[in-house]
Amino acid sequence: MIGISESVMQFLLALIVAGPLLGAAAALLPAPPGLKGRSPEQAVLRHGVTVTGAILIAAIVLALGFDHDQPSKMQATTDISWIPALDVRIHLGIDGISLPLLVLTALLTFLCALYSYFNLPAGPSPKAFVALLLVLEAGTLATFAVLDLLLFFLAFEMVLIPMYFLIARWGGAGRTRAAWKFILYTLLGSVVMLLGLLLIGIKAGTFDMVALATDNGRSLSTSVQVIAVLAIGIGLAVKTPMWPLHSWLPDAHTAAPTVGSVLLAGVLLKMGTYGFVRIVLPVTPDGFHTFAPYLAALAVVGIIYGSLACLALARPGAKGDLKRLIAYSSVGHMGFVLLGIASTTPTGVNGALFANIAHGLITGLLFFLVGALKDRTGTSDLDTLAEETGAALYGKAPRLGGLLAFAAVASLGLPGLAGFWGEMLALFGAFNPADGLSRPVFLTFTAIAAFGTLLTAAYLLAVVRRVCMGTAPQDGPRLTDVRAYEFAAWTPLVVLTVVAGLWPKALLGLTDPAVQQLLAGGNR
Template structure:
């Protein structure tokens, strides 16, 4: 494909969702009304995200796979000459997979919402917000100017805030405020760091800054330290790195299903992507100084996230399944940060791989948990699982099987996508870059290894409690929960128990409805994620072949 066509495609991918968002707010043209205006606008969302996905796949097809380290499809126009800010877009092997993942997840979310619109205000606003969110995320991965990166990074906050605040579950206002305050505070500090780099080096252009003897090599050690600290705090809040993670479980628990999928699948990646694209190549000395601390926080985050999940998974803990998966994200993103902190090609490739794998697997998990909530009306593990288990295998075998598949992929089973990123990140920590303390990194690697064991433990507990159990007991438990008799209903002799047992067959039918299995539209929305999880697990070279040359280039300094 010609360079010019690639330029247009990349610009189109970033700008199309914005135009689509504006169009979504206008009244539907007379020919496209559909059954009702709500349906028309949801269909519009599917169409726009579908076109963007097609364009991003075309970009990937036209991408010169022989030179993934080179920036391709570049557009470079002066925008604010007084400040030297340019509209500079481009993709390489690091950003291309993230771009396609974003387009895919947003399309699947739009498709899912077409059939299952979350309860809340007008669908018009919902579709417009999803499209603005998509545009901001795609821009974050495609821009090559520090100021534009900051703008795109911030642009995502507003739609996400409204999605949580207006379409979310309980405690949504608190969660939305916490989300926006945390990320805004982090971003203010990040802006100062980006301005410092730009003003000290004389350019905001990421490609120029990342070259070997480019403007960034003039930055003194102190400037690099301050820049990495400031930029790193903003990125770490987004990633989220332990102890700056506490906005995440609240935001996830309150967000609507589609919001959770995009938050986990795409938004968290912006933080780790920023480390690889900005901090590593532009301020390598500063990164080198902070790497052991970053790795230490990452290792603590891995163990902390897993322990929090174990605590939520045990019986009687009133654990919320959405909250549990949110905490699992803290652990999984810990692996990504550990890989980046090792500052080795192995570790960074592992981090980028784990980024994509986490987007696929956790996106699927949040879809499934959202669907579980639609079916049972709750994500509280104790209410779902009752005494023996929710018996999903017996009541909705395909749904139970998919949930077990996603959980096992998430715990890093070899042959599925979750395994490679974590393993490579730990390999990176096993032999960190020259000048980093090896004993310290070996300790972090051991902690990460412990984290994988704990991850397996809590995910298997979840599978046991949600998927296993006998159908009859599960139905009695559902009945008991619904009538408020507690778990003893039908067990203790007495008038209450007698009536419950007598009316049980009819009451069970009313109060413990049959759990519908996977609907066709759910298959369409979830199957691509499951298929890609298997594909990436069996053929990791497809992704690593893209990222590796680009990573070597970043670490060695581009020409």
């Protein structure tokens, strides 16, 4: 990797966190005359691509300058007093756990901005759209970079308002109800989470996440840890989303515009599971150990529930919406992430972190593809696509059909693609859980989750058969195959899905030392 001084690394991380906010403010200003191009709308959309592109470049340079020999060490750290009375500090830093999520967020937001430049969803002002997209990026990036509990909460909440408006103003049918459901669920969960974070900070005497992780719960009694895990876990579980706190997700995905669905699935869901790994596991190890079997039980219920819901939506005559089906599939996939975390083993937690990245790449691609299919046919209803319009993508739009089939087999965990390793490692972690956890119970969970992988394959292959195969009607509408801007937006996701599947060490080499250090105190 390239040698970059610590001060430059600090500047890059600060730019990555603050840059999108500055870009959002600039997006609301009138465009300079020389930059308007054909119209002010085009200028602000180009501004969105430029800002997100600059943030992506900064994230890549940061990753290249990261000391890969010490991925467990916090790097590019900034620690400035902000509210002395509460001992709240602007504390930023990255390690092997947060760096991949930071780069994933920057990549997906750039691809969404690029896609929107050519295919802006119908709605109000493009200025507002670009500004909201950049505020959403800022909140998500800050969540993965901050190392103070109260700053984490602020960043965690910062994404709610822009996502609410993206759904409510640029979404499809049922968008108002879906947007309200999204914000009410997540706000209520966050209020409870804030109480847990305050409890930890007050009892431990600090809100610094690094200091709390180093202390490893020694300054917190078991009862305080149990209460804190319950409170924080509810807020994180809503965002993950964990069954049975998931019911906001299908409505939000179904109503959201394409880029909203991509960011919601690809990035926002990761904030919940990241919080479990970054805060709950190291700061409250005894409390988490108490709840681990219950978390694992809810995780495997989510795996089976999500798969059965998808099977029901995929059957002929169910009038299942493809976006809704992919949303329910996320409930199942995130169940594997939670199962890996609940095992509290390095293998399981590494699997959970790997599955996070894989899900972001693959499900982001799936939502892009379904959005493109809906743009071409006017519907994402599976029965309409399969029978009435006769999508038959292999014959009518072979590249689009091939990409949809690729994303589907990647999502079901085909070996050699990114989806395989995370779920497999999560199962291995549950197969041999940490000391003190009942192995027979976790073996049962492992068997149920493994059965869930078969259900996942069943519904995804059913979707591919119904949408991609078959004979297209002679008088049916013609479908445009993959356009140039779509190819540009989707290719990075395809390439990274293959690279992560064939070279998992690239990601595991980052996360494993950090996870080992994170769990070391918990296994004392």
